[in-house]
Amino acid sequence: MRTAAEPPMTGSDTPAALPVQHQATHRRSLAKAISWRTVGSLDTLLLSYLLITYLGPLVGLEHSSRQALGAASLIAATEVATKMVLYYLHERFWEWTSWGTSPNGNRRRESYSRSTTKTATWRVLASLDTTLLAWLFTGNVATAASIGGLEVATKLVLYFFHERAWAHIGYGLVVATPVTLAPAPDPAPVEPLTS
Numbered sequence: 309m310r311t312a313a314e315p316p317m318t319g320s321d322t323p324a325a326l327p328v329q330h331q332a333t334h335r336r337s338l339a340k341a342i343s344w345r346t347v348g349s350l351d352t353l354l355l356s357y358l359l360i361t362y363l364g365p366l367v368g369l370e371h372s373s374r375q376a377l378g379a380a381s382l383i384a385a386t387e388v389a390t391k392m393v394l395y396y397l398h399e400r401f402w403e404w405t406s407w408g409t410s411p412n413g414n415r416r417r418e419s420y421s422r423s424t425t426k427t428a429t430w431r432v433l434a435s436l437d438t439t440l441l442a443w444l445f446t447g448n449v450a451t452a453a454s455i456g457g458l459e460v461a462t463k464l465v466l467y468f469f470h471e472r473a474w475a476h477i478g479y480g481l482v483v484a485t486p487v488t489l490a491p492a493p494d495p496a497p498v499e500p501l502t503s
């Protein structure tokens with residue numbers, strides 16, 4: 309005589325889900341590029357204006373406030389284009405590597421190590437860009453190096469907090485590959501021993 313299989317003592321008959329892996333879409337990378345560029349360009353505009361106005365005379369570069377604002381505006385406006393492209397490519401590179409990420413419910417958790425490393429690599433790339441643009445628009449290497457050098461400090465802090473803020477935003481994250489475990493097959497029915 310066969311007996312019906314007993315239901316499992318623990319768990320359920322539904323598939324058990326493995327941790328969900330998230331991947332950033334191109335929309336997310338673009339949104340991050342736009343939000344960072346807004347913050348970064350305002351910082352560059354302010355730093356450039358202040359350094360051209362106050363440091364310029366010390367290195368033989370005399371500008372009126374209006375000329376300083378014009379040069380600072382050119383630097384900030386031009387870097388909108390150059391840095392949007394550079395930032396987007398930087399984001400796509402970091403999306404290509406999943407180092408420092410782990411699943412966190414329906415989101416992706418990014419470690420502080422990942423945020424710190426992304427901050428450092430971006431800062432090197434972006435400061436070189438700013439220095440070159442400042443040199444192009446001021447014609448003075450010392451002023452350009454000062455603008456690029458000072459923005460390292462301000463933007464390291466700003467970028468880190470920008471990354472941490474985006475680590476809590478789910479916009480543009482999609483499930484990479486939903487993986488589930490099939491339920492365990494029911495054990496074969498056991499026939500009672502009869503003698």
